Structure formats: structure tokens, C-alpha cells
Amino acid sequence: MAVGLLAGCSTSPATGDSNGTISDNTPSASATSTPSQAAAENPKFGQAFTFKSGLKVTISAPEAYTPSTYASGAAANNIKFNVTIENGSDEAVTPVIFQYTATAGGQAGNEIFDTEQKVGAYDGPNSVAPGASASYVIGYGFAGSADGVTVTFDPSDFVSKPATFTA
Structure with a gap:
């Protein structure tokens, strides 16, 4: 009986069911919008x-x-990323709950908080309304090389799977 119940609880991804879409943010001279790809691929930086x-x-x-001198999380190799979010949903989003992780060469990066250079400390509005956008900077320090770094973004909405950005 228990086996039957467990078997009924297993799921497999539905065909065409994805976490989201990837698009190129660079403007095109021949088109006003860029076709999307299935989320099976990781988005590239940019x-x-x-x-x-x-x-x-x-x-x-x-x-x-x-x-800066008093930044926390800094290491031998430090990098930063510009993040832009655009709220195309029907509800306001709260960027401070978004989670990021960075890895390079199998090592996890230290999240950098550098208030002097506004890195790692989201200083935008508490919420971003539908149709609005916000930009900020995140940073990571690595004891070893930062080559091949990836950044995983988790919207922390309890529904979406995280997206991992790669080079």
C-alpha cells in the first residue's frame, strides 16, 4: 500500500515545462525582440x-x-557583477530576499559587502512594483582563481528553481 502511494507521488517534468526563458539583452538592428530559448540551458552572463x-x-x-578597506568577504581574487531585475509579474517583488551564490573551480565565493563602493548591499527600494526595474551590484571573493565563475540566482519565491548564469 505504501509503495503504491509513494509511486503516485513521483513526478517527472512535463514536456515543455520549464522554469523560464533565456533571451539576449543586446539590441538587434533587425528585430525589436529576441527569441527565447528553453530554460534547459543556463543563461550566459549578459x-x-x-x-x-x-x-x-x-x-x-x-x-x-x-x-574598500573595510569591506567584508574580500579575498585574494575579488569580482563584481551588475544585476538588473525587471518585474514583469503581477505583484511587487522584494529584492532583499533574493539569494545569490557564486562558485569557481569547485570553491564557493565569499559574498562581499562593501558599503563604500555599494557592492553587495542592495540599496534600492524595498519592493519593485510590477513594470518597474532595479539595478544593483553584487560581489564575491575567492581564495583561488575566479576563472569559470558561475552565479546562481534564487528568487526565493518557493515556486521557481534557481537559474545559474555562466560565461
Whole structure:
């Protein structure tokens, strides 16, 4: 009996069911919009990832930077990313609950908080209304090389799967 119940609870992804879509954020001279790809692929840095909810996230390519003297999380190799969110959903979103993780070469990056350079401390509005957008900077420090870094964005909405941005 228990086996039958457990078997009934297993799920497999439905055909065409994805977490969201990937689009190229660079303007095209020949088209006003860019076709989307299935979310089976990871978005690349600079591409926009749109979750089913309508929340669109773009994370720039990493840039090396030197943290301020009192920044926390800094390490031998420090990088930052520009993040832009566009709220295409029907409800306001709260960016401070979004979660990010960065890894490079199998090592987790230390999240950098650098208030002097406004890295890692979201300083935008508490909520972003439908149709509005916000931009901010996140940073990570790595003891080893930051080559091949990936950044995973989790909207923390209890529904969406995280999206991992790659080079």
C-alpha cells in the first residue's frame, strides 16, 4: 500500500515545462525582440532570464575589482557583477530576499559587502512594483582563481528553481 502511494507521488517534468526563458539583452538592428530559448540551458552572463512569474534577471559578466578597506568577504581574487531585475509579474517583488551564490573551480565565493563602493548591499527600494526595474551590484571573493565563475540566482519565491548564469 505504501509503495503504491509513494509511486503516485513521483513526478517527472512535463514536456515543455520549464522554469523560464533565456533571451539576449543586446539590441538587434533587425528585430525589436529576441527569441527565447528553453530554460534547459543556463543563461550566459549578459543574457536575461525570465522566470514563469515574469521576473526578469540579468547578471553582467564578472569584473575584477578592489574592495574598500573595510569591506567584508574580500579575498585574494575579488569580482563584481551588475544585476538588473525587471518585474514583469503581477505583484511587487522584494529584492532583499533574493539569494545569490557564486562558485569557481569547485570553491564557493565569499559574498562581499562593501558599503563604500555599494557592492553587495542592495540599496534600492524595498519592493519593485510590477513594470518597474532595479539595478544593483553584487560581489564575491575567492581564495583561488575566479576563472569559470558561475552565479546562481534564487528568487526565493518557493515556486521557481534557481537559474545559474555562466560565461
